[in-house]
Amino acid sequence: MTVTTARVYDDPNGDRVFVDRLWPRGVRKDDPRVGTWLKEVAPSSELRKWFHRNPDRHDDFAARYREEMAEGTTAEALDELRRLAKQGDIEIATAAKEPENSHVPVIVDAIDHPPQA
Numbered sequence: 001m002t003v004t005t006a007r008v009y010d011d012p013n014g015d016r017v018f019v020d021r022l023w024p025r026g027v028r029k030d031d032p033r034v035g036t037w038l039k040e041v042a043p044s045s046e047l048r049k050w051f052h053r054n055p056d057r058h059d060d061f062a063a064r065y066r067e068e069m070a071e072g073t074t075a076e077a078l079d080e081l082r083r084l085a086k087q088g089d090i091e092i093a094t095a096a097k098e099p100e101n102s103h104v105p106v107i108v109d110a111i112d113h114p115p116q117a
Helices: 045-053 058-069 072-087 104-112
Strands: 003-007 015-018 090-094
Touching (some): 003 104, 058 072
Parallel strands (some): 003 090
């Protein structure tokens, strides 16, 4: 299993999962670059807006996002993402200008390090 990351505006490199809560600007609903849209795994609107106002607090954002990932529909979506990753290589896509400074690294870490039962 290999998990890579990309911007949704780039051409896909394998099975792609788009992980933003909002649809990307300028992209048609039938655009093949999107792949599977798993919006439930994205941070809540509240947390996303908080992070937008506080981009220098990425560690705080990541901690709060991990808490969200542990419950409800976000946890279920993360489980689905883990199942997809176990089936083969996947590419996590976002519309963020800097994926490395977004929610994507938190998702990749959660896939790579599932909670111990």
